[in-house]
Amino acid sequence: MADAAKIIELRQLLKERFPAAHSPRPPDAENYPTGIPSLDEAGIPKGHLTELVSGVRSGGSALLLRGLIEQQTAQGQLPALIDGRNSFDPQDLSPAACRRLLWIRCHNARESLQAADILLRDGNLPLVVLDLQFNPRHEFRRIPAPTWHRLQSLVARTRATCLIMTPIRLVSSARLRLTLNSLLQVESLERPETGLRNGLQLEITRRRGGVIEEPAALRELAG
Amino acid sequence: MYAVLHLPNFELQSRLRDDPSVARNPLALLDESSAAGRRKDRHRIVQLNRAAREAGVESGMTATQGQARCPELHLFTRDIAREQSAREALLFHAANLSPRIEATAPGLCTIDLKGLDERPESLLRLAEHSRESLTCLNLQARVGIASNPDLAALVARCARPVRLLEDKRGQVAAFLNPLPLSILDLNPATLQILHGWGIATLGQLTALPAEEVIRRLGAELIPSHELAGGGRDRPLQLHEPAMDLTEAADIEHPIEKLEALIFVLNRFLEQIAARLETVYLVAESLTLKLKFDDDSVFEREFRIPDPTRDTRILLRSLHTFLESFTAKAAVIGVSLGARPARAAERQLDLFQTSLRDPNQFAETLARLDALLGPDRVGSPVIEPGHRPDAVKIGPFQPDDRPRRGQTTPAADTSPRFGPALRRFRPPLPVRVQVRRNSDREFLIRVDSQELQGHVQESQGPWKQSGDWWDVDTEWAREEWDVQLSHGPLLRLARDNEGWLLDGIYD
Numbered sequence: 001m002a003d004a005a006k007i008i009e010l011r012q013l014l015k016e017r018f019p020a021a022h023s024p025r026p027p028d029a030e031n032y033p034t035g036i037p038s039l040d041e042a043g044i045p046k047g048h049l050t051e052l053v054s055g056v057r058s059g060g061s062a063l064l065l066r067g068l069i070e071q072q073t074a075q076g077q078l079p080a081l082i083d084g085r086n087s088f089d090p091q092d093l094s095p096a097a098c099r100r101l102l103w104i105r106c107h108n109a110r111e112s113l114q115a116a117d118i119l120l121r122d123g124n125l126p127l128v129v130l131d132l133q134f135n136p137r138h139e140f141r142r143i144p145a146p147t148w149h150r151l152q153s154l155v156a157r158t159r160a161t162c163l164i165m166t167p168i169r170l171v172s173s174a175r176l177r178l179t180l181n182s183l184l185q186v187e188s189l190e191r192p193e194t195g196l197r198n199g200l201q202l203e204i205t206r207r208r209g210g211v212i213e214e215p216a217a218l219r220e221l222a223g
Numbered sequence: 224m225y226a227v228l229h230l231p232n233f234e235l236q237s238r239l240r241d242d243p244s245v246a247r248n249p250l251a252l253l254d255e256s257s258a259a260g261r262r263k264d265r266h267r268i269v270q271l272n273r274a275a276r277e278a279g280v281e282s283g284m285t286a287t288q289g290q291a292r293c294p295e296l297h298l299f300t301r302d303i304a305r306e307q308s309a310r311e312a313l314l315f316h317a318a319n320l321s322p323r324i325e326a327t328a329p330g331l332c333t334i335d336l337k338g339l340d341e342r343p344e345s346l347l348r349l350a351e352h353s354r355e356s357l358t359c360l361n362l363q364a365r366v367g368i369a370s371n372p373d374l375a376a377l378v379a380r381c382a383r384p385v386r387l388l389e390d391k392r393g394q395v396a397a398f399l400n401p402l403p404l405s406i407l408d409l410n411p412a413t414l415q416i417l418h419g420w421g422i423a424t425l426g427q428l429t430a431l432p433a434e435e436v437i438r439r440l441g442a443e444l445i446p447s448h449e450l451a452g453g454g455r456d457r458p459l460q461l462h463e464p465a466m467d468l469t470e471a472a473d474i475e476h477p478i479e480k481l482e483a484l485i486f487v488l489n490r491f492l493e494q495i496a497a498r499l500e501t502v503y504l505v506a507e508s509l510t511l512k513l514k515f516d517d518d519s520v521f522e523r524e525f526r527i528p529d530p531t532r533d534t535r536i537l538l539r540s541l542h543t544f545l546e547s548f549t550a551k552a553a554v555i556g557v558s559l560g561a562r563p564a565r566a567a568e569r570q571l572d573l574f575q576t577s578l579r580d581p582n583q584f585a586e587t588l589a590r591l592d593a594l595l596g597p598d599r600v601g602s603p604v605i606e607p608g609h610r611p612d613a614v615k616i617g618p619f620q621p622d623d624r625p626r627r628g629q630t631t632p633a634a635d636t637s638p639r640f641g642p643a644l645r646r647f648r649p650p651l652p653v654r655v656q657v658r659r660n661s662d663r664e665f666l667i668r669v670d671s672q673e674l675q676g677h678v679q680e681s682q683g684p685w686k687q688s689g690d691w692w693d694v695d696t697e698w699a700r701e702e703w704d705v706q707l708s709h710g711p712l713l714r715l716a717r718d719n720e721g722w723l724l725d726g727i728y729d
Contacts, residue, residue, distance in 0.1 A: 054729075057674070057711040062643035062729035078578070078621055087645040089726065090603035090614055098603045100621045104591060105599040114594055122587040124578045133729070134645050184728055186680045186706045189641040196642060 032127065032161040035071025036064065038202045039178075047159045048175035049152050053166055053205070054133060058184045060200040061133050061165050062088075067197045068163075069093065072127060073100040080104065080125045084112040084132040109139035113147055116162070120151060123158030133165045140170055148173040177206035224341050225372045226334045226350060228317060228357070229365045229379035230309070233330025235270040237309040238299045240361040241472065241490045249275035249296045251289055266300075304471040304556065311469060312360050312498055314462060319502045320353065325372070325459035331379075333372045335459055343387055350385040359497045369395075373454030380406060395453050400426025407447040413440055425451040468495050468506075469560035477516050477553030481545055484554060488541055491559040492534040499563060505530040506537060507564035514556030521550070525589065526618060528581035530564045536582045537561075543586045547593035588619060609689050610698060611716070611725065612646060642728045644714060647673070650723035655715065666705055669713065671724050676707035684717070704728070 031043040044050050054061040065081070065088075072079040073096055080102040081088060088105075090098055102125065106112040109132055116130050132140075152173040155162045164171050171177070181201040188196055230236050235252040239245060253266040268284050278293035290296050306329065313332050317324045323335035336346065350366040357364040367379030370390040378388045381402070388398055402425045404417055417440075422428050428436070428451045437444050449455055470491035478484050488511075499505060507530040513521045525540045578584050591600045604617035653671035657664050666681045683703030690696040700718040702725070707713065712728040 057727050058642070058729050060642065060729060062645050066643045086648050087726070089612070089644045089646050091605060091612070092639055092643070093603065093605075095605075098605065101602055102619050103601065103603050103616065104595070105616065106595065111595060115591055118587060118590050118594065122584060124580060124584040124587070134727075183710050184642050184712050186682060186704060186712060188712075189682070189704055189728070191640065193639040193641065 033075075034068055034127075035075060036067055037198065038200065039064075039068070042176065042178055042202060042204055044161060044163065045175050046161050047156050048161075048208075049148065049155060049171055049173055050161070050163050050176045050178070051166060051169070051171040051174040051206075052163060052178045052180065053169055054180040055167060056183055059180045060182045060184055060197070061131075061180055063184075063193065063197050064180070064200060065129065065131060065165065066093070067193070068129070069101055070097050073097040077127060078102065078125050079127045079129065080119055082106060082112050082115050082119065082128065082130045084109055084130070085134040087134040088131065109135045109143060113143065113151075116151060117154070120154040120158065120160055120162060123160060126160060128160055128162045130162065130164045132170075133167055135167075137168065140166075140168070143170075145172070174206065175208040176204070179203045179205045224336045224346065224368055224370060225375040226320075226336055226346070226353075226366060226368045227327070227372070227375040227379040228313060228332045228334070228353065229367065229376070229382075230313065230330035230357075230362055231365060231380075232270040232272065233309070234301050234306060235272065235299065236330070236362060237306040238302050240305060240309060240494065241487070243361045245297065246272065247274065249278050249280065249293050250299065251275050251280060251286075251296055252299050252301065253286055255300055268298075302473055304473050304558070308470045308472070308494075309362060312362065312494070313357070313364075315468065315498055316353070316356060316360070316501060318462075320349070323459060324462050326462045327372070327376065331376060333375065333459055336368070343389065347385060347387055350387070354384055356501045359501070360494060369454075371454045371456040372459060373450050373457070377402070377406065377450065377454070396426075399429075399451060399453060400424060404428065407450060409447055410443070413444065416440065468498055468563060469510075469558060470494050471512075471556070471558035473556050474554060477555050478557075479553045484545065484557070485538070485542060487557050488559060489534065489538055491557070492537050495559070495561045496532040496534050496537070499532040499561070502563075503566070504563040505532045505566045506561035508562045509537060509540065510558075510560040510562075511541060512556075512558040512560075513550070513554050514558075515550055515552035516555045517552035519552065526585065526620075528578065528585045530566065531582065539582070539586055540589055543589040544593055547590075609687060611687070611700070612648070642712070644726040645729045646726040647724055650716065650725050653715065653722045653724040655717075655722045666703060666715075669705065669707065669715070669724075673724065674707070674711060674713075676709050676711070679706045679708040681705045683715075 030046045031040070032046045034040055034044055052061065052064070069079055069081065070093065078100055082104045084106055086105040086107060088103065090101070090103070093101070104115050104119070106115055112130060112132060116128065119125065119128055148171045151162065164174070169177065181203055232252070235250060238252065239250070250272045251268045252270040254269040255266055266286050268280065268282055268286065268289050271280055271282060275293060275296055278296070280289045280292050280296060284292070286298055289298070310326070310329060313330070314324065314326055317332045317334050321334045321336060321339070323337070325333040327333045339349070346368050350368060354364050354366050364384070365379050365382040366385045367375045367377070367382045368387040369375035369378045374388065374395070378386050378398070388395060404414055404423060404425065407425070417428065422431070428448065433448055436448065472487065474487070478487070495506065507527055509525045509527065511523050511525065523544070525544070527537065527540065531537065588600060598616045601616040601619045604615050606613040606615060651671050651673055653669055655666055656668040658667055666678045668677050669675060681703055684701035686701050688697070688699035690698060698718070700716045703715045705713045705715055714725040714728065716723045716725050
C-alpha cells in the first residue's frame, strides 16, 4: 500500500514537472477544402505538409494543379504557387484566377525552398503549392535533410496548407503522401479538362500514423 | 479677405527641416552665386537666424567674417531639392484650406478666403491652426490676413506670428505708414535715392505726389507705390497642387551605408505622415528614387496593401527591400513620394477572403522580390495577341474591382480541353527526325538534352502566325503534339530557325 502511494505521488510529481508530456494527444488534423474531388476525398490536412508524387512525365500533375488554382480562386481564396522551374503556363487560366494567384517564378529547387520558407513564415495565404515536379533530380541531392522538418514546423505554427509536388518521394515529414498513377495519352488532348482530371488515378501511399513505407526516395537519389 | 502664409528665411528653413534640433544654434545660409568662381569662404551670408544675429553676424558678410564674429556659426548652402519639398508641403497644406491658392513666391503662399467664415475671431483661429499645422511639418510660418493679396503679404511679413488687418478706417494707414522702405523690395539704387531725399517710411513715400515720384524714379516704382498705399485687389494666379507628396534631398556627404539611408528615409516618412495627417489621408504607395554619384538612378514603387500613415509600417516596407539592395556607387540624392488615398477607400467584397495582415504580407512580397529579383513575384498577366507564352508578371492585386481606366474582361466560360502544359522557358532546341511521304511529314525521333525517344504517335502541324504587319515582330511557327514511346506527351514547335521543345503536357 505504501509503495502504491509512493507511485501515485511520483506520478503526480512528474505531471507537475513535465506537463507537456502528459497533455492529451492532439485531435486529427482538419482537412483543407481544395474543391478537387479526388484531393478532398484523400483529405489534405491543414497545418501539415502533403506530398503529391508523380513519377512519370505527363502523369497529370499540372492538370491537377491548374484545377486546384481555378477552384481555389473561384472560392475567393488566394493560392500561392512556388514554381520550381518556372514551368507553369497560365495561358488557359481565367482572368479572375490570374488576378488571385500569387505566382513565384523560381529557377531551381534551392530558390524554391527559400521562397517557401519566406512565404510559410508569413502565414497570410491559406494554401501554398510548392511545385518541384519539373526540377531535375540532381537538385534534390543538395536539399538538406532538416529542410522538410523546418517547413513542417512553419505550417504547423501558421496552420497553412502546403502541397508539395515532386517527381520522387522526397518529403520525409509529409503527413500525407499521394501518388499519381496516370499517364496521359495523345487522345487526352481532345477530352474535356474536367473529365480528364476526374479520371486521374490518385493513391494514398502514406498517412501519418499508418504504414510507413521504405525510404525508396533515398535509393532513387543515390541511384 | 486673403491670407498669406509666409515662411521667413525660406531657403534656410528648407535646409533645416530634416533636423530642426540645430535651429537653436547660430545658423547662416550662403549664397554661392555671390562668389561665383571664388573660394567658398568668400561666399556671402544671405539669410541667418536669430541666434546668429544676436551673436553679431549680419547679412552680406562673407563666411569668414561671419565665423570671425561667431565661431559656433553653422554655415549652409542652398538645397534646391529640399526647397522644392518645402514649397510643396506649404502648397499642399494651403490647398486644404481653400481651392483658390497662389504660389506667390518661394516660401509665400496666398489663399483666397472667400466662402469661409470671415468674422475676425474665426479667421484668427484659422490662421493659428494653420501655423501650428505647419510647425508640425517643421516649417515656421507667419500668417497675415488682409483685404487684398499684396497687403496680406505685407501683414504676414510683419506678423509675430499671426496678424489680421481689418479694412476699417485708418487701420490700414496706421499699419502701413511706419513701415520702413526696405519692406518693399526696391532696387538698391532707388532705395538710396529715396533715403537721400529723407524718405524712410511708407507713409513718407505715399505723402509724395505719385506721378512726380514715378516720373523721376521710373515706372518700376509703380507697384511699390501702390503697395505702400494699401495694395490693390488683384486676381490670384491659381495653383493646382499635385496630389503626390514628395520629400527629396541632395546629400552633402554621399551615403554608403544602409543605416544612414534609413535615417534619411525615416525623416522623410515623418514629414509625409504629418502632411497626410493634416488632411486625413493615408499612403497607398511609396515611390523611392535614389541618385548615385556615378550618375545612375534607381526608382521603385512600393504598394501598401493596407494604406496607412504609420511610419513604422511604411519604413518596414522600404527597409526589407533595401536590406538586400546593392549599389555600385554611393547615394547622393534621395527622393521619397507617397500617393495619398482615403483611409476607408478599400472595401472588401463579402465573399472575398481578406489577408490577415496586409502590411506584413507586403513585407513578405518585398522579401521575395529581394530574393528572386524583379518580375518574378506577382500575378500572371496574359498579354494580348496569340504569340505563344505571351505572359508576364504583374503586381499582385487580388481586389476584384476594376481599376480606373481598366475594363474587366468577360470570363471565358467555354469548356477547356486537354491537359496543362509545363513549359520550358526558353523553349529547348531539339533535333527531330522527320520522314516525308508525298505531302505529309511523319516525326520519327526526338533528341534533346532534356529527353529523347522514338515517336509513338504525333498530331500536327498546326500553323500559327502573328504580327504580320510589323517586320520586326512578325512570327510564324508550326506546332506538333507528340507522344514518345516511353510515355511523355510533348509539344514541339518548328519555325524558320528549327525545332523547339515548347513543353511537356502533364
